[in-house]
Amino acid sequence: MDVEQRQRHGRVRRLPRDVRERQILDAAVRVFSAHGYHNASMDEISEVAGVSKPMIYAYLGSKEDLFGACIRREATRLLEAVTAGIRVELGPDMQLWHGLRAFFRFVGEHRESWRVLHRQATSQGGPFSDEVVAMRARAIALVDALLVRTATKRGLDEQATRATEALAAALVGSAESLADWWLDHPDITDKMLASWLMNLVWMGFGDLVEGTQWIPSAE
Amino acid sequence: MDVEQRQRHGRVRRLPRDVRERQILDAAVRVFSAHGYHNASMDEISEVAGVSKPMIYAYLGSKEDLFGACIRREATRLLEAVTAGIRVELGPDMQLWHGLRAFFRFVGEHRESWRVLHRQATSQGGPFSDEVVAMRARAIALVDALLVRTATKRGLDEQATRATEALAAALVGSAESLADWWLDHPDITDKMLASWLMNLVWMGFGDLVEGTQWIPSAE
DNA sequence: CCTCCTGCCTACTGACGAGTAAGGCTACGT
DNA sequence: ACGTAGCCTTACTCGTCAGTAGGCAGGAGG
Numbered sequence A, B: 001m002d003v004e005q006r007q008r009h010g011r012v013r014r015l016p017r018d019v020r021e022r023q024i025l026d027a028a029v030r031v032f033s034a035h036g037y038h039n040a041s042m043d044e045i046s047e048v049a050g051v052s053k054p055m056i057y058a059y060l061g062s063k064e065d066l067f068g069a070c071i072r073r074e075a076t077r078l079l080e081a082v083t084a085g086i087r088v089e090l091g092p093d094m095q096l097w098h099g100l101r102a103f104f105r106f107v108g109e110h111r112e113s114w115r116v117l118h119r120q121a122t123s124q125g126g127p128f129s130d131e132v133v134a135m136r137a138r139a140i141a142l143v144d145a146l147l148v149r150t151a152t153k154r155g156l157d158e159q160a161t162r163a164t165e166a167l168a169a170a171l172v173g174s175a176e177s178l179a180d181w182w183l184d185h186p187d188i189t190d191k192m193l194a195s196w197l198m199n200l201v202w203m204g205f206g207d208l209v210e211g212t213q214w215i216p217s218a219e
Numbered sequence C: 001c002c003t004c005c006t007g008c009c010t011a012c013t014g015a016c017g018a019g020t021a022a023g024g025c026t027a028c029g030t
Numbered sequence D: 001a002c003g004t005a006g007c008c009t010t011a012c013t014c015g016t017c018a019g020t021a022g023g024c025a026g027g028a029g030g
Helices: A002-009 A017-039 A042-049 A053-060 A063-085 A092-109 A111-123 A129-153 A158-183 A190-209 B002-009 B017-039 B042-049 B053-060 B063-085 B092-109 B111-123 B129-153 B158-183 B190-209
Strands: none
Touching: A017 A042, A017 A053, A017 A063, A017 A111, A042 A053, A042 A063, A053 A063, A063 A092, A063 A111, A063 A129, A092 A111, A092 A129, A092 A158, A092 A190, A092 B190, A111 A158, A129 A158, A158 A190, A158 B158, A158 B190, A190 B092, A190 B158, A190 B190, B017 B042, B017 B053, B017 B063, B017 B111, B042 B053, B042 B063, B053 B063, B063 B092, B063 B111, B063 B129, B092 B111, B092 B129, B092 B158, B092 B190, B111 B158, B129 B158, B158 B190
16 A cells, blocks of 8 residues: 555655655755755745645745755754864864865765855845855854954954954855855865965965965874 | 926936936846845836836846846946056056955945845856856956966966966955955945955965064055 | 544645737927 | 837736645544
8 A cells, every 4th residue: 555655656655744854955955056046946846855835835834934944954064064173172273274174075065055055045135045144154253263262362463353354254255255166176176175275365375476385284 | 298298207208228228227236236136026127217117128138138238237347447456567466456456446336236246146047147157257367367477477386376266266255255244344444355355365364463464565 | 433633635826027019109301 | 291210108918936725545542
């Protein structure tokens, strides 16, 4: 009977709620990632999820709610991956280094998540952008904290500390942009990316051009 | 008679084509900037432009065409502003400095243009993104050329030159991100932004934290 | 064996918005 | 005076979804 129904509908039927929710979210991420928020239809998501449309509304709410849920889940995963990668006991440069590596590794392994987070979500002027803006702010705050710690550890000068938040924003943006660039140059390793960016922001062009290089102290 | 008609419709009637086209493009940029591509309706654009909808179709074509035209116009303005700001006779650091200043000045003076270019256009997976991707590629190429010139002027090492394009992408991204950050911190001057970013990418955190600073050589 | 709860579906509605048909008005050339 | 070209409008069509109404099935508890 169960088998019969699977054949009739090509679907597994009568699964517990949390399993269905995960399936739906997975499908939603894929579809949003592929077509963007507006061009993604609930019908397609339901089809990919192997579930009928009313189920989505019953479990995850409106399209906007669904999108928000996707963003929250993927952003949380990303932030967790990055924070997990950081070694707090090391110096600031090594912390940044490991954070960048974790970031690029995550993007490499979850391209769809990244597309949803970066491309789709940033753009839509709607209420969901709140979700992303908040997550992005958390990322910037993370970097900012690192910069502030670094600056205060040594004798900080007032000018520099006022700029840390802006610098953090710039750094996050450069990493995002580099991740996007990566999508068109897949033959690069995540380690190379992290290394380039590290040299750029830690050493600067000035040093770089003169041959000075930053190299991770103990791999 | 003319006055009567203005009162009746609240509109100036019977204007030459190129004037109307400009009005329509201006309105489109404002509406796209405010609501994003998908949430912007042709009806609203026509209303803001003070023109009926069929005029838009007659002059600028479909919604997609219209959006493309907006992007092209605004992106061209931006690139022209930046290239006009660059002083080719100066050293590479000063060139970057002036380029950055011109960029932030433009963004400050044309926030709506910037929103359309950066937020809306990057996101939509549609065919118009081609327009933006192309323009962004031109911007990256511009920076890349500067880096390559700088690297080859001194003794370049192979590793570094392979990375220039990526670094250019990162730099462009950081400038974009900083411009976005600026929207939430309007009490900052464009000069400060340019200076911070310049210090970040030219000197790096390493130097910055030790008190070394980059300062424009002759203002 | 009944019944009720819950997972699940088919089949709709209703709105919104892109794009168009068809024609009116005016200025200018002849 | 009379076309004719080009500016401009009102008032539609029609497709596409988001969201919903209402009902079927299968298992648990009486």
